[in-house]
Amino acid sequence: MLSYSSRPPDPALVGENWKDMWLHRLENQPWNWSDWMRHQHRDDYWKHGSVCEKYSSIKAAVLSIGGWHDGYRNTISHLVENLSAPVKGIVGPWNHKYPHYAGPKPAIGFLQEAKRWWDRWLKDENNGVESDPDYRAYLMDSLAPNRWFDDRPGKWIAEPNWPAANIDNQIWQLGSSGELTQIVKPISVDISSPQNCGATAGEYFPFAFGDELPDDQRVDDNLSTCFTGPTTTEITDIVGAPNVRFNMSCDRAYGQVAVRLCDQRPDGTSALITMGVFNLAHHKSHEKPIPLVEGEVIEIEFTLDQIAYRLPAGHNLLLAISNSYFPTIWPSPEITSLTLLGGSVSIPVRPTAEADEWRFEEPIAAPEWRHEALRPSNYSKDIYNDSGTGETVTEIFSDFGENRDLEHGLISGSWVKERFSVHPDNPLSARCIAEWEQTGGREGQMWRTHCRGEMWSDRTHFFSKATLTAFLNDDQVFNHVFDDKVERNLV
Numbered sequence: 001m002l003s004y005s006s007r008p009p010d011p012a013l014v015g016e017n018w019k020d021m022w023l024h025r026l027e028n029q030p031w032n033w034s035d036w037m038r039h040q041h042r043d044d045y046w047k048h049g050s051v052c053e054k055y056s057s058i059k060a061a062v063l064s065i066g067g068w069h070d071g072y073r074n075t076i077s078h079l080v081e082n083l084s085a086p087v088k089g090i091v092g093p094w095n096h097k098y099p100h101y102a103g104p105k106p107a108i109g110f111l112q113e114a115k116r117w118w119d120r121w122l123k124d125e126n127n128g129v130e131s132d133p134d135y136r137a138y139l140m141d142s143l144a145p146n147r148w149f150d151d152r153p154g155k156w157i158a159e160p161n162w163p164a165a166n167i168d169n170q171i172w173q174l175g176s177s178g179e180l181t182q183i184v185k186p187i188s189v190d191i192s193s194p195q196n197c198g199a200t201a202g203e204y205f206p207f208a209f210g211d212e213l214p215d216d217q218r219v220d221d222n223l224s225t226c227f228t229g230p231t232t233t234e235i236t237d238i239v240g241a242p243n244v245r246f247n248m249s250c251d252r253a254y255g256q257v258a259v260r261l262c263d264q265r266p267d268g269t270s271a272l273i274t275m276g277v278f279n280l281a282h283h284k285s286h287e288k289p290i291p292l293v294e295g296e297v298i299e300i301e302f303t304l305d306q307i308a309y310r311l312p313a314g315h316n317l318l319l320a321i322s323n324s325y326f327p328t329i330w331p332s333p334e335i336t337s338l339t340l341l342g343g344s345v346s347i348p349v350r351p352t353a354e355a356d357e358w359r360f361e362e363p364i365a366a367p368e369w370r371h372e373a374l375r376p377s378n379y380s381k382d383i384y385n386d387s388g389t390g391e392t393v394t395e396i397f398s399d400f401g402e403n404r405d406l407e408h409g410l411i412s413g414s415w416v417k418e419r420f421s422v423h424p425d426n427p428l429s430a431r432c433i434a435e436w437e438q439t440g441g442r443e444g445q446m447w448r449t450h451c452r453g454e455m456w457s458d459r460t461h462f463f464s465k466a467t468l469t470a471f472l473n474d475d476q477v478f479n480h481v482f483d484d485k486v487e488r489n490l491v
Contacts, residue, residue: 001032003414003436006449006468010410022447023478026470031482033455033464040489042286052078061086061121063114067094067102068140068307069213071205077241077306080135080162086121088129089162091137091308093152096207100363103209104152106138109361135162136358137308139237142263142315145271147202147211147381157239157308157350158357167240170347172229172317174340180229180317184342189225191248191257191323192337194424196392197223198258198325199383201275208398210379217262217270221320225340228264229317236311240348241303242274244319247342248298253291254490255280255336258325261304261345264316273311276304277329281490289490297341319345324427327394327420331427333459333488370406375413377401386421391429394420402439411446413439431456447472461485 006029008022039045047053062083064076068091076089090113094102099110119125141153172180176187200220206212244259257278263271281289283300292298311317323338324331378399386393395418402413416436423429436451453466463485470478 002029002453002466002468003416003438003449003451005029006451006470007438007440008447011445012408012410019472019477022470026468026478026480029468029480031464031466031484033453033466034482034484034486037462037464037484037486040491041282041289052082055079055082056084058083058085061117063088063090063117065090065092065099065110065113067092067096067099068138069093069095069104069206071096074241074306077135077162086130087134088117088132089135089137091135091306093138093140093154095209095212096205100365104149106151107363109363111364112361133158133160133358135159135164137239139239139308139310139353141310142265142271142312144265144267144269145214145216147213147215148209149213154308154310155353156356156358156360157237157353163240164350167348167350169243170236170349172227172319172345172347174227174319174343174345178225178227180227180319180345187340187342189340190337191225191321191340192335193225193322193324194223195324195326195331195335195422195427195430196424197322198328199392199394200272201325201328202272203396204328208379208400210398211381212379214272215383217260217272217320218268220260220322221262221270221318224260224320224322226321227319229319232311232313232315232317234313235352236347237308237350237352238273238311238347239308239350241306242348243301243303243346244276245299245301245344245346246321246340248280248300248338248340249295250280250292250336250338251294252332252334252336253281253294254332255292255338256323256325256329256332257300257338258322258329259304259345260320261347262318262320263309263311264318266314270318273309274305274307276302277325278302279491291490317347326422326430327432330457330462330491331422331430333457334427335425371403372406373401373403374411375399375402389421389423390425391421391423394418409442411440411442428458445473448474457488459488461487 011018064079066072066076080089093104099108116129120129136158139155139157173184175181176185200215202214203212260275261273283298380397382395399415404411419433432455434453438449441447448471450469455464466482468480
């Protein structure tokens, strides 16, 4: 956000005062990290912007649309289930983009869907949109994992009502020999994952149409404690949010657990179906977490992310449990060990969809943006082990290119570099570095902003440092350094 909000207004719109306005904006930029990290639990700071605190406050008709590869994948189901106002939900296989051009395909006629909705609820046209199914979702077929898919095979399913009465929960117990079984058995399994577990998670908010999706999960499976189900003999359509329950203890006053549900395919690959994480200090309350009593058995229950995924016959479900998952979640202050004494996973299974149950119109859009490409877009991602430090490193470079608008001549461009590193044996080695550069202007009056942010921690505090620098025609006109530390609070 620091990078996005550092850009100046366009002189063609605001006049000669644009530079003064820009400098005023730069001088008043907040460092949001400082605010966010001072609210490490579910307090009023977060509640005031969370619709789940009081769904009844929403009176307007809501059409909620999202994607299985978007960070907001759970919102659609939650709104459809809880709103009393008119509401419908659509979830596709998409990243964080509008559904008429998002990927992976298929895209849909999003503009037509939106217009139908507005025509009904803003113009009072009787077009029947209120009779559409409550919840339309794309049931994704199993594919060998890849960091990106242009297309994702599957079927559109439609539920007249949500939650759907025809979805049954298939409950699997955790077995003593690493199996998923329907027989309750006593177990005692220690979990102490290396800190670099989580490298194959993929991006939290994929939006660059690049190598951002979850990779083959075998690397992280090997760093986790896994429970494998029997080979399936028929198609299993998983639709909804799996739920896990564990009885476990921790050898420290704090700890965390990450759970992944994977598709073990006959080709040997492991594809992520869905996942979830839980801070053990929250086992009684998200608002008022408490330290764990070392060695005391607690019961926790939480849901994994919503999903619609077809597990074919001949495949196996795998439940992978770890107590680290970097960089999706920050490591605990020191190495912890969990003892798992029992647990189960509940899988929502829908009757097999034989064909598409809904068809959307083909996507349409306004005429393509008329622009001249000055620098092409580019995306790369590299995960490697640093032989010098022993750290596992993820490096991402996303260049969004630079373009000139052919209507009014405005030039705009940006790129970002990210680096996440952690040593498998040292949770305090975790470090994140991000650099963002924005460019723009017109010939003879070009501006540029450069932001660099860094985060790290010790046992008691989180630390951050960020630099914001602005240039006009390569002359530096602004520079500010943000530097802060915040005490860790059961995180």
